[in-house]
Amino acid sequence: MSDLLVAGGQVLRPDLTVERADVLVDRESGDVADVVEPGTADAAERLDASGGLVIPGLINAHGHVAMTLLRGYADDKPLDAWLQEDIWPVEAELTADDIAAGAELGIVEMIKSGTTAFSDMYFHVDRIADAVERAGVRAVLGHTAVTVGKDDEAARADMQRSLDVAKELDDAADGRVTTTFQPHSLTTVGEEYLREFVPKAREADLPIHFHANETENEVDPIVDEHGLRPLEYAADLDLLGEDTYVAHGVHLDETEVELLADTGTGVAHCPASNMKLASGMAPVQRLRDAGVTVGIGTDGAASNNDLDAFDEVRDAAMIGKLAAEDAGAVPAEAAVEMVTRGSADLLGVDSGRVEAGANADLAVVDLEAPHLTPAHDLVSHLAYAVRGSDVRHTVCAGEVLMRDREVVTLDERAVRERASEHARDLVARAEGDD
Numbered sequence: 061m062s063d064l065l066v067a068g069g070q071v072l073r074p075d076l077t078v079e080r081a082d083v084l085v086d087r088e089s090g091d092v093a094d095v096v097e098p099g100t101a102d103a104a105e106r107l108d109a110s111g112g113l114v115i116p117g118l119i120n121a122h123g124h125v126a127m128t129l130l131r132g133y134a135d136d137k138p139l140d141a142w143l144q145e146d147i148w149p150v151e152a153e154l155t156a157d158d159i160a161a162g163a164e165l166g167i168v169e170m171i172k173s174g175t176t177a178f179s180d181m182y183f184h185v186d187r188i189a190d191a192v193e194r195a196g197v198r199a200v201l202g203h204t205a206v207t208v209g210k211d212d213e214a215a216r217a218d219m220q221r222s223l224d225v226a227k228e229l230d231d232a233a234d235g236r237v238t239t240t241f242q243p244h245s246l247t248t249v250g251e252e253y254l255r256e257f258v259p260k261a262r263e264a265d266l267p268i269h270f271h272a273n274e275t276e277n278e279v280d281p282i283v284d285e286h287g288l289r290p291l292e293y294a295a296d297l298d299l300l301g302e303d304t305y306v307a308h309g310v311h312l313d314e315t316e317v318e319l320l321a322d323t324g325t326g327v328a329h330c331p332a333s334n335m336k337l338a339s340g341m342a343p344v345q346r347l348r349d350a351g352v353t354v355g356i357g358t359d360g361a362a363s364n365n366d367l368d369a370f371d372e373v374r375d376a377a378m379i380g381k382l383a384a385e386d387a388g389a390v391p392a393e394a395a396v397e398m399v400t401r402g403s404a405d406l407l408g409v410d411s412g413r414v415e416a417g418a419n420a421d422l423a424v425v426d427l428e429a430p431h432l433t434p435a436h437d438l439v440s441h442l443a444y445a446v447r448g449s450d451v452r453h454t455v456c457a458g459e460v461l462m463r464d465r466e467v468v469t470l471d472e473r474a475v476r477e478r479a480s481e482h483a484r485d486l487v488a489r490a491e492g493d494d
């Protein structure tokens with residue numbers, strides 16, 4: 061007898077068709093054991109999916125989870141001013157305990173909105189990994205290196221730390237944590253450091269994740285200094301490849317789209333952050349037409365301002381049309397595919413589909429709501445109408461993380477209170493009030 065049965069609902073299949081079925085989960089392997097005819101299987105534990113749709117847990121392909129502490133702290137500015145005037149000064153005051161508190165809050169928010177895996181760039185990563193372990197989610201983590209504004213010794217130490225953390229934390233939390241080497245971006249890490257450390261990351265077989273082509277301001281200095289488009293420069297540094305994904309990818313010319321496709325480099329599309337910082341519209345339909353794997357990410361809660369991946373799917377479908385000036389661009393199926401299979405490919409996890417043998421990373425969406433009535437097309441609903449608050453249960457690696465909207469692995473109230481205290485004290489320190 062399998063351990064867990066998600067029963068009584070409809071199931072989104074890998075080809076994005078929907079059928080009435082029950083999902084059997086093998087707790088020991090953490091995999092989906094089978095998808096069966098309704099009422100034909102039994103298990104020790106049951107999750108009620110009646111009136112609901114069982115979907116793969118959503119996968120957040122790019123973010124900074126501890127930035128939940130800075131939600132609403134600095135809004136309505138473009139990227140450079142936002143980072144330099146507000147975010148970096150306050151981040152300089154962050155302690156490891158702050159980051160643990162912010163990470164727990166972000167993870168609870170994601171569990172409550174049906175996200176079971178996320179990719180993260182930050183620091184004090186051991187504390188983020190610890191929160192991931194206790195919460196039961198899956199994550200791809202790394203220490204993000206920045207060299208601008210640092211002396212040579214500090215810059216090299218930061219790059220080395222990114223390598224070391226990626227090696228140390230890989231396979232933590234019973235394999236639910238994997239890692240990437242993370243230069244922050246092509247303009248915030250000096251060429252000499254990329255030339256020295258990227259080969260070391262490649263030698264160690266580490267996947268690589270970095271911000272690229274997010275704003276025009278990031279493109280122009282590279283073109284001026286190197287005479288190359290940013291992704292041509294990245295290719296010259298051996299920064300592109302099958303196990304590499306860039307965040308944002310907004311300002312891309314045709315050569316760069318081809319480079320991404322030819323090298324198998326993926327893109328974590330962050331539509332809400334790109335809109336809020338007025339960074340631009342990523343050419344998502346063009347990327348998909350060229351065969352580039354595109355996933356979807358929230359970016360941090362300070363530039364979004366939430367971690368609800370359903371919002372992001374809707375934003376991706378909407379802005380994809382605007383960017384292509386074509387209402388048929390980035391249709392519902394494409395948006396749902398990007399936040400499931402697309403993001404899973406970027407993170408290198410066997411999730412993003414409800415199918416025997418895949419990770420049992422699932423969410424059950426409650427369909428009995430006015431804004432989901434009538435139900436002509438459930439894929440349309442997933443893209444355009446479902447909200448994170450419609451998620452009834454969340455399961456990762458076969459374990460129930462949220463049952464009937466109650467998070468069972470972390471104490472939501474305590475997490476919220478702790479995060480509020482840390483956020484308040486952090487801002488007081490940063491603004492010199494204590």
Ligand SMILES: CSC[C@H]1O[C@@H](n2cnc3c(O)ncnc32)[C@H](O)[C@@H]1O
Binds near residue numbers: 151244333359360
């Ligand atoms: C050094 S840890 C990661 C670093 O990235 C910053 N960040 C957050 N959002 C963005 C973005 O959209 N583009 C570039 N950098 C971003 C975050 O504040 C951390 O300092």
Ligand SMILES: [Zn+2]
Binds near residue numbers: 122123124181360
């Ligand atoms: Zn980012």
